[in-house]
Amino acid sequence: MTALHSTGPATPAAHQVAGRLAETGFRAHELLGSTETGAVAHRPIAGDHRDGLPWRLLPDVEALPGALADGDGTARRLRVAGPRLARRSGAAAPPDDWELPDLVAPVGPRTFHHLGRASRLVKVNGVRCDLARVEDLARARCPGLDLVCAPVSDPVRGEHYEVFYAGPEPVDPVALRRRLGRLPSGLPAPRAVHRVPRIPAAPPARSSPTSSPPPEPPRRPSMSDALTSQDTTTPTPQEAITDYARQARWTAVPEAPETGAPMSSPLPERVTARARGTLGAEEWRTAEATWSDLADARYRACVQRAPLGPDAPPVRVGVKDTVDVAGFPTRLGLRGHRHHAGVSNPAIAALPSDLATVTAKVVTTELNIGVGSECVNPYVPRIDPGGSSTGTAVSVAAGICDLGLGTDVLGSVRWPAGQCGTVGLRMTQRTPLLEGVFPLSPPMDALGWATRSAADLAYLWPLLGLDRLGAQRPAGEGPYRIGVVADVDGPEGTCGPVMRRTLEAACGFLEASGQRLGPVRVDDLWALRGPAWELCARQAWDAYQLWRPWVPADLHETTRGALEVGAKVQDDRYAWILERLAHTRATVEGDFDAAGVDAWLLPLDPAPPPDLAAADARVSTIPAPGDPDYDLRVAYTPLASFAGLPALTMPVARDERGAPLCVQLIARRDHEPLLIRLAGLLEEAVGPLGFTPS
Numbered sequence: 001m002t003a004l005h006s007t008g009p010a011t012p013a014a015h016q017v018a019g020r021l022a023e024t025g026f027r028a029h030e031l032l033g034s035t036e037t038g039a040v041a042h043r044p045i046a047g048d049h050r051d052g053l054p055w056r057l058l059p060d061v062e063a064l065p066g067a068l069a070d071g072d073g074t075a076r077r078l079r080v081a082g083p084r085l086a087r088r089s090g091a092a093a094p095p096d097d098w099e100l101p102d103l104v105a106p107v108g109p110r111t112f113h114h115l116g117r118a119s120r121l122v123k124v125n126g127v128r129c130d131l132a133r134v135e136d137l138a139r140a141r142c143p144g145l146d147l148v149c150a151p152v153s154d155p156v157r158g159e160h161y162e163v164f165y166a167g168p169e170p171v172d173p174v175a176l177r178r179r180l181g182r183l184p185s186g187l188p189a190p191r192a193v194h195r196v197p198r199i200p201a202a203p204p205a206r207s208s209p210t211s212s213p214p215p216e217p218p219r220r221p222s223m224s225d226a227l228t229s230q231d232t233t234t235p236t237p238q239e240a241i242t243d244y245a246r247q248a249r250w251t252a253v254p255e256a257p258e259t260g261a262p263m264s265s266p267l268p269e270r271v272t273a274r275a276r277g278t279l280g281a282e283e284w285r286t287a288e289a290t291w292s293d294l295a296d297a298r299y300r301a302c303v304q305r306a307p308l309g310p311d312a313p314p315v316r317v318g319v320k321d322t323v324d325v326a327g328f329p330t331r332l333g334l335r336g337h338r339h340h341a342g343v344s345n346p347a348i349a350a351l352p353s354d355l356a357t358v359t360a361k362v363v364t365t366e367l368n369i370g371v372g373s374e375c376v377n378p379y380v381p382r383i384d385p386g387g388s389s390t391g392t393a394v395s396v397a398a399g400i401c402d403l404g405l406g407t408d409v410l411g412s413v414r415w416p417a418g419q420c421g422t423v424g425l426r427m428t429q430r431t432p433l434l435e436g437v438f439p440l441s442p443p444m445d446a447l448g449w450a451t452r453s454a455a456d457l458a459y460l461w462p463l464l465g466l467d468r469l470g471a472q473r474p475a476g477e478g479p480y481r482i483g484v485v486a487d488v489d490g491p492e493g494t495c496g497p498v499m500r501r502t503l504e505a506a507c508g509f510l511e512a513s514g515q516r517l518g519p520v521r522v523d524d525l526w527a528l529r530g531p532a533w534e535l536c537a538r539q540a541w542d543a544y545q546l547w548r549p550w551v552p553a554d555l556h557e558t559t560r561g562a563l564e565v566g567a568k569v570q571d572d573r574y575a576w577i578l579e580r581l582a583h584t585r586a587t588v589e590g591d592f593d594a595a596g597v598d599a600w601l602l603p604l605d606p607a608p609p610p611d612l613a614a615a616d617a618r619v620s621t622i623p624a625p626g627d628p629d630y631d632l633r634v635a636y637t638p639l640a641s642f643a644g645l646p647a648l649t650m651p652v653a654r655d656e657r658g659a660p661l662c663v664q665l666i667a668r669r670d671h672e673p674l675l676i677r678l679a680g681l682l683e684e685a686v687g688p689l690g691f692t693p694s
Contacts, residue, residue: 413448
């Protein structure tokens with residue numbers, strides 16, 4: 001199917017939709033032209049290329065030299081000859097050529113870049129709207145008001161305009177907009193009306209011997225204009241909230257941030273550029289703040305951000321809001337609590353200050369066990385970003401942070417990392433690394449990290465000294481032996497067809513990279529996935545009885561629901577689970593030896609990531625025996641958690657929604673370097689999956 005669009009410039013939203021549909025055979029093109037010329041040029045509407053693709057003349061249209069619009073000759077009016085030129089009223093035949101108000105820069109004999117319009121014409125929902133004419137008509141309708149029309153662009157609705165006015169008395173903006181909506185000739189009403197202290201005079205227009213250049217766009221009032229104005233009239237409530245909303249960027253759908261250097265540079269290049277001084281501290285601070293302001297407004301990953309300091313280290317770290325960082329409050333995901341720690345978690349305290357700094361405390365769900373974070377998945381907004389280390393993954397995927405620290409109890413880093421299309425690493429469970437971490441289930445609590453790629457994780461791991469946390473062992477030489485966990489199938493298996501194909505694809509990629517794969521069964525550990533959830537719930541409930549007097553906060557019903565699951569775990573059941581935990585950790589090393597493998601491979605989950613609606617419908621994050629979907633919800637992440645092992649998840653494919661499809665690798669204790677090495681081999685074999693902030 002091919003769609004044509006010609007009512008005005010294609011919006012960013014249209015490009016995003018067309019890009020997502022490209023794999024279905026859908027194509028879209030936008031047409032450039034006018035009432036007088038008909039269509040003269042076209043270009044694809046496709047994904048993120050809206051600003052870079054040139055326009056191409058239609059086969060039956062010829063371009064002629066147009067009038068110069070600037071001094072160096074790069075911008076010209078678009079002048080064409082073709083079969084669709086309209087005949088002027090009273091003329092016997094159409095003209096030989098026509099000069100449009102569009103300014104272009106030639107790229108090739110029949111291609112050009114569109115620079116804008118020489119006139120103040122905008123197309124509002126396909127209706128031609130000359131802002132100069134609108135101003136004249138509006139002044140006639142509103143005597144005594146000095147006003148100006150300014151063009152605006154909306155990422156969904158396209159071109160529009162807003163009115164700024166100055167007058168001796170405030171005017172009800174709703175009534176004024178209604179009055180302007182009755183302009184003749186069907187001209188559309190402005191999208192918004194703003195009162196300002198004064199309308200600055202436009203600078204004189206430039207002149208050209210061959211054409212009249214486009215007039216300077218009306219300058220919007222600046223802060224200095226407001227401060228120097230003698231107008232002290234109190235605005236109406238409507239005016240006040242309208243002005244505030246515009247400054248807060250509420251008046252339109254938030255624009256998708258555009259990456260540029262140094263934000264789009266590979267992480268090693270940025271680190272090198274800062275070390276050599278080719279990327280200055282001020283340039284980096286400015287670029288980082290500009291990007292992160294826009295991205296955090298859109299994706300809501302942070303509860304508190306800190307600007308880069310004078311030294312402006314190149315690596316930005318975000319830390320889950322259940323992990324203490326000196327200088328930041330810890331809120332535990334609660335609105336009614338905060339404490340200020342004087343000492344940071346050891347992993348954060350050990351970061352080299354010349355290379356990395358904490359720039360954000362990031363969102364977590366309530367106490368690690370509530371439902372919902374209000375974050376937006378940067379790559380696939382309709383997909384649940386996961387929890388409870390949601391902000392850890394979202395901040396990394398959104399480019400707000402380069403490295404995210406979270407905690408992983410039963411998948412709390414691996415799920416959001418996977419669902420946001422990033423790489424998530426759960427570390428070996430080691431109690432000394434958990435100082436300053438809010439405990440949920442101490443035997444299964446572990447630090448977890450998120451990066452945008454396996455390559456970034458491999459680069460940062462030794463650079464920031466993360467390889468010195470715990471007692472990590474080197475990866476050794478390959479090829480590596482990988483056991484594909486067969487328990488996902490069969491009578492006790494729950495793997496659906498999509499994730500089965502995902503696992504098969506990952507196996508193919510690893511075999512192509514030279515690794516040796518074979519089936520392995522982990523039956524005893526597989527049977528303990530449900531008890532792992534019971535252990536977490538019981539220990540969270542016991543802890544709640546202790547800290548409840550100290551942290552008097554109202555809990556969300558889903559948080560209370562998760563705690564109540566733990567209240568139902570009886571003492572004898574709890575003692576049995578602890579006994580199985582100790583036995584598993586004493587024997588799991590022998591399971592690897594007996595199978596002759598270095599790591600296990602299995603899907604991240606039995607099914608693809610859920611849509612937001614499905615995730616929001618849950619009443620508890622902790623599955624309880626007897627739930628109708630219990631077997632599916634206990635999932636696969638508890639294998640590493642119950643055994644205290646490191647595990648890594650990463651995407652290897654995308655489904656028809658664009659959602660990431662992930663596998664996870666599990667290794668012996670302290671073998672994080674092996675997991676990072678395997679992830680690098682797998683990522684190299686998979687190739688780019690095209691994840692960019694949406």
